[in-house]
Amino acid sequence: MFALDHRILRQFLAVAELGTVRAAARSLNMSQPPLTAAIRQLEERLGVQLFQRSVTGMALTEAGKALAAEAPAIIGRLERTEALVREFAGQPQPLRIGFVSAALNGVLPALLRGLKAKGHPLPELLEMPTPDQCDALRDGRIDVGLLHPPVPALADFDGRSLGRDPFWAALPADHPLARRRSLRFAEIAREPLVLFPEPQGPVLHDRIRALVREAGYDLQIAAEAGRLHSQLAIVAGGLGVGLVPRSATAAFTVAGVKAIPLSDTRDQLFLELHLMAEARRTPALLRMVRQQLAGSRR
Numbered sequence: 001m002f003a004l005d006h007r008i009l010r011q012f013l014a015v016a017e018l019g020t021v022r023a024a025a026r027s028l029n030m031s032q033p034p035l036t037a038a039i040r041q042l043e044e045r046l047g048v049q050l051f052q053r054s055v056t057g058m059a060l061t062e063a064g065k066a067l068a069a070e071a072p073a074i075i076g077r078l079e080r081t082e083a084l085v086r087e088f089a090g091q092p093q094p095l096r097i098g099f100v101s102a103a104l105n106g107v108l109p110a111l112l113r114g115l116k117a118k119g120h121p122l123p124e125l126l127e128m129p130t131p132d133q134c135d136a137l138r139d140g141r142i143d144v145g146l147l148h149p150p151v152p153a154l155a156d157f158d159g160r161s162l163g164r165d166p167f168w169a170a171l172p173a174d175h176p177l178a179r180r181r182s183l184r185f186a187e188i189a190r191e192p193l194v195l196f197p198e199p200q201g202p203v204l205h206d207r208i209r210a211l212v213r214e215a216g217y218d219l220q221i222a223a224e225a226g227r228l229h230s231q232l233a234i235v236a237g238g239l240g241v242g243l244v245p246r247s248a249t250a251a252f253t254v255a256g257v258k259a260i261p262l263s264d265t266r267d268q269l270f271l272e273l274h275l276m277a278e279a280r281r282t283p284a285l286l287r288m289v290r291q292q293l294a295g296s297r298r
Helices: 006-018 021-028 032-046 062-088 107-117 130-139 202-214 228-236 246-251 282-296
Strands: 051-054 057-060 096-099 124-127 144-147 157-172 193-195 221-224 241-245 257-261 270-278
Touching: 006 021, 006 032, 006 057, 006 062, 021 032, 057 062, 062 130, 096 107, 096 130, 107 144, 107 270, 107 282, 130 144, 130 270, 157 228, 157 246, 157 282, 193 202, 193 228, 193 241, 221 228, 228 241, 228 257, 241 246, 270 282
Parallel strands: 096 124, 096 144, 193 221
Antiparallel strands: 051 057, 144 270, 157 241, 157 257, 157 270
């Protein structure tokens, strides 16, 4: 029986993505004749035509499009299975870890310390937003995701919460409220806010807008920036008030910014982080992170 394997699927995808055997062969660091032969052999064994050939290149047929849609998941599943078998045989493979920037504030370092203590090889780290991590987990391009909920259900994967991180107000150091020990959200709701772009976190963005409206104001956005460091630089410049996860206030400071707890939004305004991995692997990874985090707080 003919079996699809990593090599032939990667070759097929290279031709499908680049549109010519020449370009695909160059990207795969191989010569054209064996790649042409491999694609024809794949078609013969499957009993279908995967490409329409022309003088300008190679275009996928409907059958080819179907295989192209499934191939990344097949490759990922094969790689995960091989890695799992080697792991059970005492040969742990490097994990590919996707993470959102918020994971840098304690969780990702804790996971790395735990993996090192267990003798795992150095993992591959890939920073990416939550939707991209979900796709990468599904396609087998990463093994572990550190991401924000809500996340879709993925077959054979399990997601567990690593806790909620309440937001604090980040004010310019010379702001009239910057000397306070705590603030109510209504006290900053009238201020122009420095936030992340809405597509980066639509659920959290809506929550902030709702809290501002409850306080009797319309949301004013002074500026948006995708990175927390960039947001705080804008705050330090006096352009508005920011919101910062509590864990980040311990991880770094920015000159000209004062972070102050919000006393009334702990259960409403927070950043939640999940760990997602294959169901059989999740409990051990979760235990590893929590042990390391508990140890670092002593």
